[in-house]
Structure formats: C-alpha cells, structure tokens
Amino acid sequence: MARFDVWIMRFEPLDASPAERLEKAFGIDPTSARSLEQSVPKIVKHAVPAKAAGEMRVALEAIGAVVECRPSREVKPVAGSTRRDSAAVFHPPGADLFPAGRVSAIDPFSSAGEPGAPRISVDDAVPPTADADRGAPSEVELPEAPGDSSASPAPAALQQTGVRRAALTLGAGLAILAIGYLLGSSVFRGDADWMGIGFDGLGIYFVGSGGYGLFTSVRS
Missing domain, CATH: 1.10.287 (Helix Hairpins)
Structure with missing residues (x-):
C-alpha cells in the first residue's frame, strides 16, 4: 500500500494567527502551535495511507494551511543525532476529523484551486465503461481447437x-x-x-x- 507524507508548506494570512488556528482546530498547546508555525515547511504526518493523508490535508487547508502530500520516503538517521532530534512529526489529537462513512476516497495530489476536480469523492457507483457493454466474445476470438484446424492433415x-x-x-x-x-x-x-x-x-x-x-x- 502506498504511503504519503503530509507537509505544511506555509500558512495563508487570516484574521487569527496560524498558532491560534492550530490550537482551536486540533487542541494543541500554545507552545507547540507556535513552534509548528515557525518551523514550516514541515512534515506533520509521516507514512500514512492515502485516505488519512487526504483527510489531514482537508483539515489543515480548512484553517488556511498550504499543504502538499508526497510519497513517503524512509527516514535515514543522521550520524550523531539522537531520537529527540528526529522527532519531526506533529501528531494532533483526535483522529475523527470526519464522520464515519462520509469520505470514501481522497486524492492527496489534487490541487485545491484546480477547477472541475473535486477533492473528495462520495460513494457513487462507477459508471459502466465501453468495455462493459461488449457481449460475449465471438467465436473468431476463441482459441481454435486442435481438431478444427484446416491445416491438420487428413x-x-x-x-x-x-x-x-x-x-x-x-x-x-x-x-x-x-x-x-x-x-x-x-x-x-x-x-x-x-x-x-x-x-x-x-x-x-x-x-x-x-x-x-x-x-x-x-x-x-
């Protein structure tokens, strides 16, 4: 299964500061919120499935964050660093960002301003394709039996x-x-x-x- 890293690239200017928006949306403490605001661009979710990455992207863009979802890469430890130095992933509390059953598929790579490309697809049936309307294959498409070949000698x-x-x-x-x-x-x-x-x-x-x-x- 493909996994993705969720990056906050920057925050759009709004009435409230990015730290205040993070506190209100995710309930994190002011110090952690200010630290995240000042350290962008930064990974906030590492190696998560596409659906979780898409949900996190929608939730962050709702508070004015510019978000990118990229294919996850294996984190290689830096020589001489400690475990605390590599703790670059921010985990906001609360995983229920959307009610269960509302979101079926999210494209984490679609642009927020791309016209005609919905960010979230609901549970609609997939329309039949042209290949689905084709009937059973005709006899000319079936493999020919060895005894039916005209090239077989009498x-x-x-x-x-x-x-x-x-x-x-x-x-x-x-x-x-x-x-x-x-x-x-x-x-x-x-x-x-x-x-x-x-x-x-x-x-x-x-x-x-x-x-x-x-x-x-x-x-x-």
Whole structure:
C-alpha cells in the first residue's frame, strides 16, 4: 500500500494567527502551535495511507494551511543525532476529523484551486465503461481447437506419407543388399569378410524396417 507524507508548506494570512488556528482546530498547546508555525515547511504526518493523508490535508487547508502530500520516503538517521532530534512529526489529537462513512476516497495530489476536480469523492457507483457493454466474445476470438484446424492433415494423407516412407526404406535396404552382392563381398555369395557382413546387416535392417512399416501403414 502506498504511503504519503503530509507537509505544511506555509500558512495563508487570516484574521487569527496560524498558532491560534492550530490550537482551536486540533487542541494543541500554545507552545507547540507556535513552534509548528515557525518551523514550516514541515512534515506533520509521516507514512500514512492515502485516505488519512487526504483527510489531514482537508483539515489543515480548512484553517488556511498550504499543504502538499508526497510519497513517503524512509527516514535515514543522521550520524550523531539522537531520537529527540528526529522527532519531526506533529501528531494532533483526535483522529475523527470526519464522520464515519462520509469520505470514501481522497486524492492527496489534487490541487485545491484546480477547477472541475473535486477533492473528495462520495460513494457513487462507477459508471459502466465501453468495455462493459461488449457481449460475449465471438467465436473468431476463441482459441481454435486442435481438431478444427484446416491445416491438420487428413488420415488418408497420413497413411500415404507412411506408405511412401516405408517403401523408400525398403528400397534402400534392397539396394544395399544388391550392391554388396554385385561387388562380390556378400554373405549371400558365401565369401563375405567383416566389412561385407556389416554391409549386409545394414541392408537387412533397412529391409526389415521398411517392410514392417509398409505392412502397418497398409493395414491401418
């Protein structure tokens, strides 16, 4: 959750002094009120949620303070300083600045003099957007099922491809055996050496693989 620091930058001149206005609005003692008046700009709320920062801003602007809400930054201790030196946050008593349920959202960054931009939004329903009026997505927007794709090959085409591959494998095996037989180094001639045996074995493997593939493709 985003958190913000509430700064009092200065006080606008009014009939009453800033210290008197702080005393009356927040009930603080005169010494603390004068100290705050003389030390502006100063953080009066540190690392509070957006709603609390907005409520504090409205309450301070009601007594003539010029307020800024900035994203909160982690306070890093200064070397040699004490805890009392870093006590720069002013906490006015009383947290009920507004009745419960009256404020639903406050923009802490809106300008007080910005025309047409209300500081406080009440509990009104959000108007429907253009996207909300759209119906269910049409069929062309839905993901296409794998079986409905026109690019999927038909079973007949798959069968033809399998038969073609099996026939090529079978033909390659027969060609290997024929070359070995014609060269005179084949087990079928009875005078094969180790190289001829390996060559014939490769041909037999291709013949068997191609024949089995051709049989299963035609049968399916």
